[in-house]
Amino acid sequence: MTKPDPTPNDPAETHERIGFGQALRVWAKIGALGFGGPAGQIALMHRELVEKRKWISEPRFLHALNYCMLLPGPEAQQLAVYIGWLLHRTRGGIVAGVLFVLPGALVLGLLGWLYVVHGSAPLVAALFFGLKAAVLAIVIEAVLRIGKRALKTRFLATVAGLSFVAIYALHVPFPLIVLGAGLLGWIAYRISPDWLPASQASADGEDERYVIDRMLASGAAPHTRPSWRKGLWTSAVGLVLWLLPVALAGWWLGRDHVIAREGVFFSQAAVVTFGGAYAVLAYVAQRAVEDFGWLRPHEMIDGLALAETTPGPLIMVLQFVGFVAAYRNPGALDPMFAALLGAALTTWVTFVPSFLFIFVGAPYVEKLRQRRGLQAALSTITAAVVGVILNLAVWFALHTIFRATIAWQWGPLTLDRPDWTSLEPGAAVLALAALIAMLRFKIGMGWTLAASGLVGALYYTARHV
Template identity: 70%
Template structure:
């Protein structure tokens, strides 16, 4: 049972730092329990870092999240890198980012090998059936907690609602929503400043309850200060780390080998994946199946299902693509060796750019916290993010509680609605039970995930007569 927030990991008033070893344990826990795609992972980090451990304040967490949502690539992993960097500088960000990905990469690697060797396994589907219900409770909790703290005025509530409608019903890409929210916030801040919460000119007293905010306020935090020299150095190091494996693969295997092609193709994908994993999966599936012939039709869906059963960003499905493609087209290499190299190459070029974006951009984003002229824009963007997280929660709810969904046109809108006859009663009941357990009885996340997965797996096996 999770202890109340004021009893668990309550930081002493004079404490200004967290040991690297303790941070290591927490990042490992987040990496192991990070199921449910970006909504579940952001909710998990909010629960662990803001609510329970008081490592980072709500305002700074949302400020970092706003920036990460603007970037291409996995926003949840980038958020972990950002917070790790705030806590322990560059090495803190590296460790947080690696541990966020590593557990899922290892598990998905094993599942990919089982897939090419034996086909899909029913036990995986059974376990994930229960996990989805627990993650739904985490996502709903995050929407409620973040919304309560971010939507402080009626105007911001309207912004959040409008963002939800246009991303859910009009399928407007998230970067455009952010741009629109920022411009709207600037105009409102100029003409109707009373519609927005008061600007924060210094660190609020309430934020001083949190370790990162106290640490940055009481120490010479030079790493959060913009520096052209440091930015250039970080760019050079990250770019070299990014492209060195590709160069070695081309030198060793040639430009036509699948491992080298994967390095080049997924490097391109890494810088255009705005809007999350689902925004790029159709493009990757088209190229991997139709153009390159790496996968067979339908295998991309199988890979997505496997990625959903593992912790870590959903974009990990690209590792499955890299594994299967190299296994099927090994060239002169042993198929398993080629598959491991392909998976490692794909994972490397997918996630290394995230470190570049954070280490170069985060100091400038931190400087924006003290820029009063941008307060209105950032407040509106924060509200829009709440609407987007709500959209993810709705999407996850529909795909958890119903077997079939239909696209229904309604004027200019295209709504994804459930087929009511396809409701999955076991999933709906289990999701409701996990929400009660977490929201009412404050059951810990680990116990909730374990209990929900076991109960859900038992139900799945009985339902399917296995």
């Protein structure tokens, strides 16, 4: 008897059609186009995985994002690992996470080599001038896109506004904002559930229009069920993979060698720094420049500028720190060889913990997804995240369109406002054009970045020749 053709709604068949090779190509695309820091990268994944390909539903995407926002480390990369794990188990999470980081690591490695050999070359500045303007447009689009879907009630919109004021004007630490938002959401659920969207006031079901949701509804994803034995085994393997290279560096080069110290320091930073990339960078800049003397202050700023305009997580700037620090202090090693080792070890200990956090914690997060009070708390955290992304958009605008800012203080509020005499009109026009291209004419991110980079390089060269 001939087997009937599968229907489009067959969960198993739909899952089969998203083969590992197809997913690999999509993750490679996301990694290569992942400009704009976490805001731009989250918006890119939302566009590709929720809207365009319908791999994961909006509530489940936000649920995963909320968990990643609670973790130390790069939340956008952790979100990629989470979704890759949902789709293709551990190997899917590894591929998604590695491809999210690899393009930026390669580009930043090349730029690091150019930097230490040739200095801050004008060619590099020209190439990235236009990209910065496009990145600003990407971040603004992310605020609009995610805000439209997350702020479905006045209560959530108010939380987003308060979150923005808290982080931008009052400089409240991000973990406190997350905890406060979660507590507000839980209280709102208890006293007035109508403050929350209807889908959050009750347990969410699976949305059969999306591949991952169909997989879970049909029981085709047993790896999402929590197991304490599997969790212990995963933790043991992850800790060995994470810390073994650090121990080998100390044994080979000595504990006082800069590469061994980088392994220890950045391993600590991976677990104690919450609040996204900018919180991590503030901590690392202070220790690397002031305490260790690995870099000069302007070198840290140059590294941040390079990392902001390369694909991948903004936290990739730590690779630049590891590269330059080892190049400046190679010991008995060849300087360039030491730089490569320092960059590789720094990158390893920065990102391996992210895989560990997801592979161990995600099954339990999936199990808790149906808890109504938890869903209310997480939906409120999502609203707070919108305010944080808006803060990033404002910060990026001030540092892209203006060459300088002016501090303004009123009572407990401390704001950076633009210095209008330092306006860069070319950057402003490029950012506006990129935003119109994406929002009005629906031009893809890749084409927008390429066009902005080319036009920006020509403009920058003409201005500085």
